[in-house]
Structures are given as C-alpha cells and as structure tokens.
C-alpha cells in the first residue's frame with residue numbers, strides 16, 4: 037500500500053483528485069528548472085522516445101548518439117527505425133541528439149538548468165538526483181509539443197475527462213507511459229529536501245559509461 041498521497045497532505049499540500057498531484061509535481065519541476073513547461077512520464081527513455089516521435093512526424097531528423105551513454109538511448113533510436121551516427125563526445129551533464137532540440141539530461145537535475153528552445157529529458161531513476169526509483173520528465177518551451185505529450189503519455193486520454201470512459205473520441209494512439217500520482221507525490225516530497233544546486237550524477241561520459249559502439253551487435257544486422 038502506497039502512502040505518499042497521505043504524506044503529501046500531512047506535509048501541508050492540498051489537492052482534491054490524485055491527478056492534481058501530477059500537475060503540482062510538474063509545476064514544481066518547471067519552477068525549479070526555469071522551464072516554461074514540464075511534462076512527467078515514467079522514464080527518461082520514454083521521454084526521449086516521445087520527443088523523437090513528435091519531431092520525426094514533421095522533420096527528417098539527422099541523429100547522433102554518443103558512444104558513451106546509457107544503453108536505452110541507442111536502443112530507442114533503433115526501435116524507432118531512426119538511423120544514427122555514433123559520436124566520441126565526452127559530454128558533461130547532458131547531450132543533444134543530433135540536429136534535434138532533444139537533450140538527454142538524465143544525469144542533471146539542478147535549479148535553473150533549462151536552456152531555451154530545447155526539449156530536455158530528465159530521469160528520476162534511483163541513481164539520479166531525484167530518487168523516485170523510476171520516472172522522468174520533459175522540460176520544454178514548445179506549447180504544441182507539451183499539448184501532444186500530455187495527450188499521448190497516458191493512452192491518448194484528454195485530461196479534461198475524468199473518468200476516461202466519459203471521453204467520446206480518442207484522436208491520437210497513445211502510450212502507457214504515465215507517472216502515477218503516488219510517484220509524483222514522492223517526487224514533490226523529495227524535491228522539498230533537494231538543494232538548490234546539485235552536482236551532475238556522473239562526472240563525464242567517458243568515466244561514467246562504457247563505449248557501446250561495438251557492443252550492440254544487433255545494429256549490424258539491420
């Protein structure tokens with residue numbers, strides 16, 4: 037039995053519906069990072085996937101991926117059938133996926149970190165700064181992307197309908213990538229204890245991650 041919603045009330049937060057807690061967490065992340073909008077999902081990997089799915093609808097993306105990163109990033113590119121070139125970059129804190137506005141910012145979570153005109157993907161995995169266990173978010177100033185993400189992250193459910201059975205039409209094929217209110221409540225409680233400035237979760241790419249370029253043998257089969 038999860039107790040975080042009760043703990044959140046005991047800590048002085050008021051809300052009516054558990055879904056309100058999702059929006060409270062998103063506002064808190066946006067305020068902390070300086071991003072105009074924050075959208076929570078269930079991992080950084082899925083944050084990256086959704087951002088790429090959005091941008092690949094309208095642009096011919098030229099993608100790169102550092103050789104030194106976490107496995108799920110090149111695997112996501114592969115699963116989306118997006119060709120990419122490996123790079124040798126020894127990135128610190130975050131890196132950009134090729135010519136897109138999408139950043140993998142999994143190892144950075146600190147105040148004022150948002151960079152204008154980017155879509156920064158965060159991780160709340162247990163080894164990162166905000167240790168929810170599993171979770172992520174997208175920081176963006178792109179209103180259309182934000183609206184699309186809010187719709188597709190939870191099975192195409194429009195937030196104005198609760199319960200979902202009242203929604204008459206589903207206009208987008210959604211993904212089951214939502215972060216549940218209990219995890220958002222935990223995120224809020226943990227953020228209240230987070231310092232203003234946090235060091236990155238890895239010093240740099242070379243010391244933090246092995247070279248993946250010769251290890252993903254399935255890539256040469258495609």
Ligand SMILES: Cc1ncc(COP(=O)(O)O)c(C=O)c1O
Pocket residue numbers: 078079080081082105106108109140142143158159160161171172
């Ligand atoms: C650099 C980097 N990118 C992406 C990820 C994936 O994050 P998540 O586990 O939240 O999907 C990680 C997680 O270890 C990471 O270190």
